[in-house]
Amino acid sequence: MKTIEQLLDSKNIRVTAMRLLIYKFLAEKQVAVTLSDIENAFDKADRTTLYRTVKTFEESTIVHQIDDGTGITKYALCEKGCNCDIETDLHLHFHCNNCNETVCLTEHKIPQIKVPNGFISEDINLVVKGVCDKCSGL
Amino acid sequence: MKTIEQLLDSKNIRVTAMRLLIYKFLAEKQVAVTLSDIENAFDKADRTTLYRTVKTFEESTIVHQIDDGTGITKYALCEKGCNCDIETDLHLHFHCNNCNETVCLTEHKIPQIKVPNGFISEDINLVVKGVCDKCSGL
DNA sequence: TTATAAATGCACTTCCGTTGCATTGTATTT
DNA sequence: AAATACAATGCAACGGAAGTGCATTTATAA
Ligand SMILES: [Mn+2]
Ligand SMILES: [Mn+2]
Ligand SMILES: [Zn+2]
Ligand SMILES: [Zn+2]
Numbered sequence: 001m002k003t004i005e006q007l008l009d010s011k012n013i014r015v016t017a018m019r020l021l022i023y024k025f026l027a028e029k030q031v032a033v034t035l036s037d038i039e040n041a042f043d044k045a046d047r048t049t050l051y052r053t054v055k056t057f058e059e060s061t062i063v064h065q066i067d068d069g070t071g072i073t074k075y076a077l078c079e080k081g082c083n084c085d086i087e088t089d090l091h092l093h094f095h096c097n098n099c100n101e102t103v104c105l106t107e108h109k110i111p112q113i114k115v116p117n118g119f120i121s122e123d124i125n126l127v128v129k130g131v132c133d134k135c136s137g138l
Numbered sequence: 139m140k141t142i143e144q145l146l147d148s149k150n151i152r153v154t155a156m157r158l159l160i161y162k163f164l165a166e167k168q169v170a171v172t173l174s175d176i177e178n179a180f181d182k183a184d185r186t187t188l189y190r191t192v193k194t195f196e197e198s199t200i201v202h203q204i205d206d207g208t209g210i211t212k213y214a215l216c217e218k219g220c221n222c223d224i225e226t227d228l229h230l231h232f233h234c235n236n237c238n239e240t241v242c243l244t245e246h247k248i249p250q251i252k253v254p255n256g257f258i259s260e261d262i263n264l265v266v267k268g269v270c271d272k273c274s275g276l
Numbered sequence: 277t278t279a280t281a282a283a284t285g286c287a288c289t290t291c292c293g294t295t296g297c298a299t300t301g302t303a304t305t306t
Numbered sequence: 307a308a309a310t311a312c313a314a315t316g317c318a319a320c321g322g323a324a325g326t327g328c329a330t331t332t333a334t335a336a
Contacts, residue, residue, distance in 0.1 A: 014302075016314065035292080046316045051293075053314090067207050069263055071324085072292075094257055111249055113264070118271030119232055125207050125265045126251070133256030152333070154283065173323075184285045189324075191283090209293085210323075 011060040032074035032102040068095040068102040096132035149198040170204045170212035170240040206233040206240040234270035
């Protein structure tokens, strides 16, 4: 069980109060969050700082971006040992049309996708839209 | 072989000069286009008109939107007889990281995607990113 | 032709993402 | 401990894309 400090350290990122807070915020959320979500959670902090913090996290593969089709970028913590870069590690994302929340389905890897001759696949984004478990009541 | 006029008619959309031009523009393009692409092609027309024309086309399933992850919405003509609404009809899209173009791979349908219990899948967006046939030279 | 409704054009707004620069804070060296 | 160097933060402003309100023009139908 690594502490957050150790994690940031291992990524060569300075440990600051702001970063610890934002990391904890992301960690306790079960869903992907937008920048405004973070803004609302930290009234006192500046937009830009939050923005750059998340960017830093992203570059160090602490969080990954999610484009769920709403037009607003969302972020979620990477799993431990996750390599977002590697194509085989890509999981799918689910966006609920009802509650508007987006979740990582980390257990559900993206299947092999065939592309035509001449095309080279490097990355895949797969978003399933519908009704989530909380909203479906099933 | 249907004329464009007949197509618009069949969708209960008025035939106007602007609409015919925009339709033709989309038809001769082999790639998905952004609103600015259309703007550049029609200097004299107003942004809003182009915007609303494409919206109208979209609502009548003449074109479909593509979210390729660039953050900019792109549009492409639907195949004849295409039902974008129906999940089984969804094809995948390819975005080239080199030339930045996005194409419909209409022959490549999206495979069945399993979602966890309680989740209901209604729509799927699948974008493959990499190098396109024109850029790969293969 | 006239009446009705839709299409177009212009101006303006909002939202998100992004950058420049000054200031504050942290770490390292002397 | 003081001085130095660099990274993080805060504030302000910018830019692109999407969207809206309203007046005007154009097309269809009565
Ligand atoms: Mn995820
Ligand atoms: Mn397509
Ligand atoms: Zn939901
Ligand atoms: Zn290409």
